[in-house]
Amino acid sequence: GGGTSSSGGGTTGGSGGTNTPAFNAALTNIFNPSDKKGGIVKIANGGTWDSLDPGETYYGYSWNFLRLYGRSLVMFKPAPGGGSNELVPDLAEKLGEPSDGGKTWTYKLRKGVKYEDGTAVTSKDVKHAVLRSTDKETFPNGPAYFEGYLNLPDGYKGPYKSKDVNTDSAIETPDDSTIVFHLKAPFGGFDYFAQLPQTVPVPEAKDTGAKYREHVIATGPYKFDKNEIDKGFNLVRNDQWDQATDPNRKALPDGYQVSMNVNADDIDNRLISGDLDIDIAGTGVQPASLSRVLGDPALKANADNPTIARLWYTSINPTVAPFDNKACREAVEFAADRTGYQTAYGGAFSGGDIATTLLPPQIPGAQKFDLYPAGADNKGDVEKAKAKLQECGKPDGFETNISYRAERPKEKATAESLQQSLGRVGIKLTLKAFPQGDYFSQFAGNPPYVKSNNLGLIVNGWGADWNDGFGFLSQIVDSRVIRETGGSSNTSVRIPDVDKLLDEAIGETDKAKREAQWGAIDKRVMEEAVILPGVHAKSLLVRSKKLTNVFISEAYGMYDYLSIGVA
Amino acid sequence: MTQHEDSLGGATPPRPASSGAPFLQVRELRVHFPTDDGVVKSVDDLSFSVDRGKTLGIVGESGSGKSVTSLSIMGLHKAGTARISGEILLDGQNLVGMAPDRVRQLRGKRMAMIFQDPLSAMHPFYTVGSQIVEAYRIHNKVTKAVARKHAVDLLDRVGIPNPKSRVDDYPHQFSGGMRQRAMIAMALSCDPELLIADEPTTALDVTVQAQILDLIRDLQAEFNSAVIIITHDLGVVAELADDIMVMYAGRAVEYSSAPDIFNSPQHPYTWGLLGSMPRLDRERTERLQPIKGTPPSLINVPEGCPFNPRCAYAGTNGDLSFTLRPEFRDVGGGHHIACHLGAEDRLRIWETEIRPKL
Amino acid sequence: MTAPPEVTGSAADADPEAALQGMPKKAIQGRSLGQIAWLRLKRDKVAIAGAIVIALLILVAIAALLLDRVFDVVHPNEFHQDLIDTQNGTLAPLGTFGGMSGAHPLGIEPVNGRDILARIFAGSWISLLIATLATVLSVIIGTTMGIIAGFFGGWVDTLISRLMDVFLAFPLLVFAMALVGVLPDTAFGLSPEMVRIGLLIFIIGFFNWPYIGRIVRGQTLSLREREFVDAARSLGARGPYILFRELLPNLVAPILVYATLLIPTNILFESALSFLGVGINAPTATWGGMLSDASRFYTMPHFMLWPGLAIFVTVLAFNLFGDGLRDALDPRAR
Amino acid sequence: MSTKTETGAANRRLGEDLLVATDLQKHFPIRRGLLQRQVGAVQAVDGLTFTVKRGETLSLVGESGCGKTTTGRLLTRLIEPTGGTITLDGRDITHLSSGAMRPLRRDIQMIFQDPYGSLNPRHTVGAIIGAPFRLQKVKTEHGVKRAVQDLLELVGLSPEHYNRYPHEFSGGQRQRIGIARTLALRPKVIVADEPVSALDVSIQAQVVNLMEDLQNEFDLTYVMIAHDLSVVRHVSDRVAVMYLGKIMEIADRTSLYERPMHPYTVALLSAVPIPDTSRRDNRERIRLTGDVPSPINPPSGCRFHTRCWKAQDLCKTTEPPLVELSAGHQAACHFPENTTKLTIDPTGAAGSAA
Amino acid sequence: MITYIIRRLFAAIVLLFVVSAVTFSIFFLMPKLLGASPETLATRYVGRAATADTVRETAERLGFYDPIYVQYLDWAKGIFVGADYSYGSGVEHCPAPCLGYSFRNNQPVFPDLIDRLPVTLSLAVGAAVLWLLGGVAVGTLSALRKGTIFDRAAMGISLAGVSLPIFFTGLLSLSIFSYNLGWTAVGGSYVPFLENPGEWAYNLLLPWITLALLFSAQYARLTRAGMLETMNEDFIRTARAKGLTERKVVVRHGLRGALTPILTIFGLDVGLLLGGAILTESAFSLQGLGKYAIDGITNYDLPKVMGVTILAAFFVVVANLVVDLLYAVVDPRVRAK
């Protein structure tokens, strides 16, 4: 959990529920527990879904929400607090059974699960769903774990293009309720893959490729009624869903009404006034509402402040001089004003806790350490920084650039803050804003560009795909994911040791050992001073008064959308 | 100055004559415009009158106050811009100081006006017919159809061919002469008793001008209204006017019956005007006799006689011309002038110096 | 977004004599039209007030540039996070009215606590510079194109007029956003900030020229028919002479008026671009950028108020002055 | 008013043909439709033939839109003729390029109608009158300024006006400035387009006198465009009457005014209002009906037939040629008024009928 | 007249082509000139975990390997004959006015535009009605009472209106009337007119007023200037000379003449507004064309940007044409030509 003093929240522990509004009342408890059915949940999205197609969506809130209309093989347990990190079977009867040293995983499907049109779900549909998701041309946005780990035939391009290719080497469906995954190499945490929405079955006959998002065939308790892409949609009850096949879902409301592209401030105001039930993004209130919510005890009592497995950080690029010198990088680590970083992200409540490591605390294996203590007030250790500069041969400092995403005010504030704090030791930063859409593909994630344009510092952020060291680290510390053509999230970590450590950890089947290795990798990366950690994110969520059965799912870092009901 | 008494009997003196009050009587009219640079005395102490069935011609240089006078009679000065004093009696009612709405009711009905440039004086977006209809329907409660028929009749009356179809034309589809005819038709739509024509033919060619002047003359004879015709052109007034008033710098300098003005003008300015125009009816002179100098500013009208800087005879009568504003007075037989020259001098100069050169 | 103000007529087609009628003869002697306009303008209290404000603004802008850039006295980017409420996590300025105090007369920004006065002060020169130079650019292109189109007529006119249509049909903001995103921000050895300023000047100036081009074209078309052009031609004048010596002096008045009215439009445009996030790079203060920042903190109206007010006052001053100038140069407006 | 010598017209040396126009035409195309095809033309000037002799004043009169200004602009080569030829002092200038025309512009100059529009309001009087020197690169003995001041004096303005702007002058003074400008290059021919019609009567006389004086002093040849027949009679030696782009009649002044042959001329003369009340009723009036037809579609045959009271069928079909009906008197009419009867009876005597 | 319209339409089409070609170049030629390869361009559209193969395939699918003019012509062809797109499961035909499919979410652009049009249309038309009425009324009164307190106050306020950035007034009014006072609807909730006219108006009220404030200020000034000029025309004097009441003089003769030039500007403004309500829509977070354009730009979703640009240019062109034709209706002098 977070290290912040939660002044309002007195209720901790206990698995029961509470009905008294209090700050953080839904953090580890169920707030307003209820089994009452009925009502419509009104949801707003400040932006748009990347995709409603389970094969393509990659947003955390979307995975959380998707469970309402789709059932993957496995899912995170809908339980308050840490309990949510537990994986439970959903479409499958049990969690995966490994064989072949973790190279083969077998799942048995529950009986009686039907699509909204009444046809029965078969393992072939799950296979089809997984296979189609590997077609990254059709579904560019989705996660790419399956194509990376499944033992697919060479040159396989998904079921649309490689139509008659036998894929039994990767997935077998011996009968309609059994599905067997064959991996290239052992992977201990395959159940995490099985919880991906990409395992939500898609009937091949109804698969319309890229257009499937317009009408996803529901397996969950709700189905799409009206769906206007990028504007909004409604979910209504799916009468083919059978509670008997589903131990995890309560399906309390009668339906959901979702509108997109709603003004974020507007969402806050409507949440506070009770006109709206959920801000689906789950990233917390806007700065304008922050002061309102925190300044008013009554409002604060209806807010929760969960931690998210997300790190806001700044990459320090060793490819850009003088950061090829470790001491120069360390100078940045010491000089940075950590409080300023935190404030830029919204302070202790809405921003998060000051981070000194990569791994967020809720990820198993995360260790607490601080290689670059920033002084008592956390405003940076100017003396140490100067010493490091001396060591690096730049006693008077140097000039470099810092990039951020133009559309993100918090990143801008971070860059400004770093400019101020590094300026104290003579490191002069020039701010460069880049459009979000091209940030990684063209600019900050494009190594030649980074080098030729001297992007010494890159404001960045990363959230775990799931709360696990692999899910968190693999994309940001593995130097092999850096692509010269651009597009990778990792831009600065190029440590051969770490690559090796990663491979070892992934192959490790012993959970405890594996988790310890994640911590070691974290430390190793920090030692190289190629990442300046900023904050481990938290968010300030407003709990709508009308909701029942509200609680934070630590797995998603936001309210659990599966369990919520309306009064 | 009695030798002119036998001239046309129609001459109307500026003061009420014995034979009842004239239809329009203007007394001591002053129209001043306060501006940033000073007060523009556009019209200063002007008196004249017109009877029904008579035509008064007003001539004078550009800027001498002719239009301002006519607009004052019509009450068309913009509210607040002009300071008007004196009396304008229309059939005995004083228009100066009358409630604007009452003046408005008189406009178009009892007095009407024709303007110089018929193209800009008509609304470009409405048909000629509808503009006449509008004028008619303000003062006559009739249906549109009746008014339209009236308009067609009027267009026919002023000599527009095919009035039935032309009534629906827009002003720009008319030629200059036809537009002026249409303006006249509009002005006549309510049989006004006073018609003011402010340079009605200046924008027109000679042949068309002749047509329009004929038309005005005929119409006046028919309607028996009082007419004021304002122009630069002495030829035009000679054709139309019974009486002529010569203006200079906002004042009347000479006023008499038309033949009087042409045969025995008594004011040096009038002499100047006559001398500066080449005339078709006389033998060609070698040189014209222009008036020297330029018209005065109406803000700083010269002391004494306003014409003194340009007058060849200004010193004749001692300093008077430079110090004393000459009174506008009857010098006999209704012939009024504002000049310090003695009667003898005037006669002598006219007969010996001016007349032979014309 | 909006059509530019129509400049009605010019001093050239007014009848100056009418305007001068009755002026004491002595007073007019030796006065050029410019002097007359100046006399009129002097009498227009409101316009003079506008001019004074503009003059002050320019002084402030120069002072700001010097103090900030050369003497480093103003610290528009300095953080004062000690004055920010991090305790409760609201990140609002401590104290009342947005943290107004002797040290920070207009208060401070939330989150980082930068001094608002200093930022407004420092932002003044950029706003004015961009608006003015963009206007100059528009005027140069617009005048050249307009005068050429109007004077030569025929297919040249058709071509330029269609070109203007193309420019006018462009959704300008869309393009500005697209261009700013695509173009590099270092060039010619200039600092990125200067490059960005240059870029904005270019975009704003370059896309606005058709407005002035149209006006100049129209004026040229009517001037071309004036007899003095024929007179020059009958003396053997060549095209360039007629364009530059005969026509251009007569276009100065409308161009001047339009330019003063274009400057405020450009100030607004610059702030709109900043608002949309494609303005000057952070942390350099611009008024539009401040407004854009402030828009996220609408619950703290002081933050929005001051930059908004600064833009408002500047634009108002230019508009007032431009209006006055138009009246002064165009006697018909009286 | 700078009155020079009181020399009469008789003293002037009337000489050879200085300016000759032969079958001069100007058609302004009218374009319409998708491809801007030419669908017709304004036949502004349609076949003018006349000569201007050295030292004389030839006037062009006619109703508005008959092509007077166009003729003037053709003669000064401000516009390109559609057809015909113009010779100036024996040299064909019809299609000279503007470059080739430039040196010749010294010989032929133009005075414009609008004293307000013809002076650039942004230039000082000095610049305006000095422009010809600069443009034609004329060397002046004591510098341009002196030359300009001399010219100012010549036209009756004060040399101190050098630095003033046109708006400070009255209409008559402006017209003098315009005249000074044309005189700068000492042209042989001056085409004056309605030089006095915008002026008040009293000022008009001043300018007319000035022009006459200058003509005597510098041996100028004038092509005077005007519509005021009285002024025309006063200033011209010969008069050409135009109607719809054509010359209807051309003759010397006396002959034309006293024995007009073309019905149109007769009508014009009879329409002039006479400032004499005594002739109000006993004048013989000829009133034309209707307006001038459009020059886009001029009537067939004789262009005047639509308004002519004497028109016969012949007039509708055949265009009468401009022929010399008596010495120095040409008219284009099938049925000319060839009488000796005077339309206008000059008071007093027949002395004018010289 | 007909040939005139045809000529104008023809010119309009050419204009649309030029505009679209320039847009295209800005998005494709510019990066290319600045050194971006087809692959780098394609990286924008391949998501986080794409392999080099996928990048290449995407670049191919989006046609980035073709010469730029071929890409452009392909796009342009779609407008006339439609186009076929393959997205995984099969080939999708995009019928004739095909402005392509979004690179990001594979939605056809044209229906999306049509879908968003009502929002922008409602915004523009509603505001236009307000500002036209308000501006003309105030401007007329001001002109008639030239120099009075009313005139000065009205012109002062309208100058202020012109001098305020729309996003400033928009945000300020949102913050006051909607968040603080709760009088008006908060932004972003558009209800189609046909669904519920009351809600429609209620939701759009604030954007309308804000926009109208800005524009009516301009229109008041324009109207005032126009009226002052018209009221000095000779035909006004004629109207008075006929004895018309002042009211009729002003309305029938004065306004009628003064409004014609305003019509031109109005047409242009509405045209521009339809295409570029970017600021207003982002201030009030309305899901109209402006927002769509911003989405397109920030996501480098070229087909979206092209679509909006074309539509916007189309509106400007059409507005121009309509104004010209209306001119002929209003002004008989123009009709003659």
Ligand SMILES: Nc1ncnc2c1ncn2[C@@H]1O[C@H](COP(=O)(O)OP(=O)(O)OP(=O)(O)O)[C@@H](O)[C@H]1O
């Ligand atoms: N509204 C006004 N404000 C100030 N001065 C005015 C106004 N109206 C007219 N004047 C001045 O009054 C004088 C007389 O003008 P008016 O129009 O009566 O002359 P006019 O004799 O009709 O001349 P024209 O023959 O040129 O028509 C002029 O000097 C004119 O400038």
Ligand SMILES: Nc1ncnc2c1ncn2[C@@H]1O[C@H](COP(=O)(O)OP(=O)(O)OP(=O)(O)O)[C@@H](O)[C@H]1O
């Ligand atoms: N540039 C032009 N293009 C088309 N038509 C023209 C052009 N210039 C003159 N015209 C037409 O040619 C005809 C003759 O015009 P011009 O100006 O020569 O007449 P004018 O006799 O001088 O008339 P006014 O007495 O009114 O000055 C008119 O019908 C006119 O409309």
Ligand SMILES: [Mg+2]
């Ligand atoms: Mg007048």
Ligand SMILES: [Mg+2]
């Ligand atoms: Mg002419």
